[in-house]
Amino acid sequence: MNILTWNCRGAAKKKFKGTFTRFRKKHRVGVAAILEPRVSGKKAISIIRSLGYTNYIVADAKGFTGGIWIVWNSIDVQISLQILHDQFIHCWVEFPDTKGFFWTAVYANPKEKNRRVLWEELKQIGRTMNDPWLLTGDFNEIVSASEKRGGGPIDHNRCLRFSNVLDSCGVMDLGGGGNRFTWKGPKFLNLDRVYKRLDRAVSNEVWRANFEEADVLVLPRLFSDHSPILIRLENEEPNWRERPFCFLAAWFKDHRFISFLRDNWNQSACLLESVNSFIPLLKEWNRKVFGFIQHRKNRVIARMEGIQRQLSSKNSVHLEELEANLRRELSEILDQ
Numbered sequence: 001m002n003i004l005t006w007n008c009r010g011a012a013k014k015k016f017k018g019t020f021t022r023f024r025k026k027h028r029v030g031v032a033a034i035l036e037p038r039v040s041g042k043k044a045i046s047i048i049r050s051l052g053y054t055n056y057i058v059a060d061a062k063g064f065t066g067g068i069w070i071v072w073n074s075i076d077v078q079i080s081l082q083i084l085h086d087q088f089i090h091c092w093v094e095f096p097d098t099k100g101f102f103w104t105a106v107y108a109n110p111k112e113k114n115r116r117v118l119w120e121e122l123k124q125i126g127r128t129m130n131d132p133w134l135l136t137g138d139f140n141e142i143v144s145a146s147e148k149r150g151g152g153p154i155d156h157n158r159c160l161r162f163s164n165v166l167d168s169c170g171v172m173d174l175g176g177g178g179n180r181f182t183w184k185g186p187k188f189l190n191l192d193r194v195y196k197r198l199d200r201a202v203s204n205e206v207w208r209a210n211f212e213e214a215d216v217l218v219l220p221r222l223f224s225d226h227s228p229i230l231i232r233l234e235n236e237e238p239n240w241r242e243r244p245f246c247f248l249a250a251w252f253k254d255h256r257f258i259s260f261l262r263d264n265w266n267q268s269a270c271l272l273e274s275v276n277s278f279i280p281l282l283k284e285w286n287r288k289v290f291g292f293i294q295h296r297k298n299r300v301i302a303r304m305e306g307i308q309r310q311l312s313s314k315n316s317v318h319l320e321e322l323e324a325n326l327r328r329e330l331s332e333i334l335d336q
Contacts, residue, residue, distance in 0.1 A: 001030035001077070001095045005105060005136040006228035007199065011037035011047050011069075015223040015331065020051065023219060027230050030077055030095065033105035034069040035138050035226075037061060044069065057081050059089055068107050068137075083125075087118040088137070090125065098233065099132065099210050106137030112158070115140060119165040126169030132207035135171060136229055138183075138199045143173075149312070151185065151194030171202040174231075178218035179305070180312040182227040192315050199229050220305035222330070227308075251286075260285055300330045 004023060008016055011034060023029065037044060040060035044067070048056050053071040057079070061067030068089050072079060076096040083090035087109055094100040104122070108115045122135070141162040145154050166173070185194035201216045208214075211233055219228040251257045264281050266274045307323045310316070 001074075001098075001233055002028050003103075003134075003136065003231040003233070004029040004032040004228055005035065005138075005199070005201070005231070006032070007035040007107065007138040007224065007226035009036055009038070009224045009226065012039050012043070013223065017047075017051060019222050023228055023230075027217075027219070027232075029230075030074055031070065031072040031079070031093070033089070033137060034071065035067070035105070035107040036065070037067045037069055038064045040067060055079070057084070057089055057091065059084055059086055062086065066107060066109070068105055070105055083121075085118075085121060087114070088121070095233070101132035101134055101207055101210065102129065104133070104135040104137075106135055106139055108138060108140040110140055119161075123165060123168045126171070126204075129170065129204060130206070132210050133171065133204045134201065134207050134231070135169075135203065136201040136231060138226060140198055142196055142198065147181070147197035149181065149195045150192035150315070151188065152191065166202060169202075170204050172205070172208065174201045174203055174208075174214070174216045176200070176216040176218045176229065179220070179227055179308050180218075182218055182229065184221060184225045184308075184311075193320070195312060199226055201229055201231050220301060220308055222301065222304070223327075256289060260289075297330065297333050300326050300333065304330070 004027065006020070006023070008020065010016065020032075020034070024032065037047070038061050039047060040058075044058055044060065045056075048058075048069060048071055051071065053073055055072045055077075057070040059068040066086060068087075070079065070089055070091065078094040078100075080092045081089070082092060082102070088104050088106045090102065090104045092100060093103045104125070106118070106122075108118055126133075139162070141158065142148050142154075143159055143163045143166070145156075145159070148154055181195035181197050182199035183196045185196065187193040199218075203211075213234045215232050217230040217232065219230055221227045264278060266277055269277070304323060304326045307319050307326070311319050311323070
């Protein structure tokens with residue numbers, strides 16, 4: 001069971017649903033924290049349900065900024081709300097066959113004076129925390145110069161204040177594989193484009209001891225300037241068993257499917273015979289025609305991930321242009 005935290009910068013955007021669903025399915029996400037969805041009230045609930053979730057905790061956005069959603073579906077997952085705040089959701093989580101723990105999903109306000117309110121709240125929780133405690137999210141701060149590249153000078157006092165907050169909470173950084181930076185910022189005049197490690201996962205020693213095999217993976221940025229953070233609680237062996245045949249609703253979004261169905265459906269046979277004769281043809285079409293689109297999508301995303309890793313260590317106008325072209329290509333693929 002894995003946990004995903006992602007500052008999506010707007011859940012009402014056209015590409016959000018497909019991108020989030022891809023992350024969820026590929027990485028076996030059991031629980032997700034969606035940050036800065038920028039929608040509230042009935043519209044927020046409508047989007048959450050359109051993603052297929054029946055369980056959720058919502059800290060509403062203020063206008064068109066902020067907001068936190070925690071969403072899950074499995075009946076085996078038990079989540080109970082402890083504190084609801086506009087900058088974090090603090091809850092108790094129980095997964096199957098694992099020890100329960102406290103989890104705080106964080107979206108730190110971009111304004112430093114508001115973040116200081118958050119720091120005091122987290123320190124208050126940390127003072128009495130003796131149970132396993134995990135914190136994930138967009139903290140909108142860095143702890144050292146190594147977590148930023150490009151842009152203007154670093155405010156070392158702010159770095160120190162944030163580092164002291166983590167120390168006061170009694171938590172350690174869990175690191176992360178993948179891209180070195182989690183946020184791609186603007187490019188100001190006469191300065192290099194700014195990259196920062198704003199998103200992270202931290203925990204106390206009790207949580208780390210209970211989840212020794214857990215690791216953190218920084219996923220590629222897709223249609224947001226933030227990378228999702230994946231917390232893998234344990235090593236999972238892939239399941240290579242052949243999956244039973246199932247009908248994919250996405251086929252109907254492909255304009256070629258209706259023609260294929262019309263040309264290959266046996267209307268003269270009974271329903272069962274027609275289905276049985278159609279399935280092998282459909283599997284072949286899915287692999288050679290529809291599946292080719294999936295292959296293109298995976299290839300483009302893999303290339304984007306590689307480029308983002310290179311950009312985290314060096315400036316390159318060529319690589320930035322290539323990333324932008326690949327993002328446009330991915331958008332076209334998803335529209336097919």
